Amino acid sequence: MRTELKDQLAALHAELARTRSADDPELRQQLIVVLGDITRLLGKPTTAGEHSSLIEQLDALAVRFEADHPSLGTAIRQVVDALAKAGI
Secondary structure (H helix, E strand, C coil), X not given: CHHHHXXXXXXXXXXXXXXXXXXXXXXXXXXXXXXXXXXXXXXXXXXHHHHHHHHHHHHHHHHHHHCCCHXXXXXXXXXXXXXXXXXX
């Protein structure tokens, strides 16, 4: 499951790189921070509260990106799904 999650994170990073024209630089920065948090948390034990907070942040970001950047919103949702499958 961790391999699938890492693959989804890589795909999300690639989609984010392709979406350079995002209208809201602050929103992009939030996503970059959350992705960094996920990557960091994969390397160490974490609490359920940390996982829940990240999932909530990703869900909120997916909703915000879906209207203007549907492929990025989809990529975020795929990461959320992979996190759920990995038990995170």
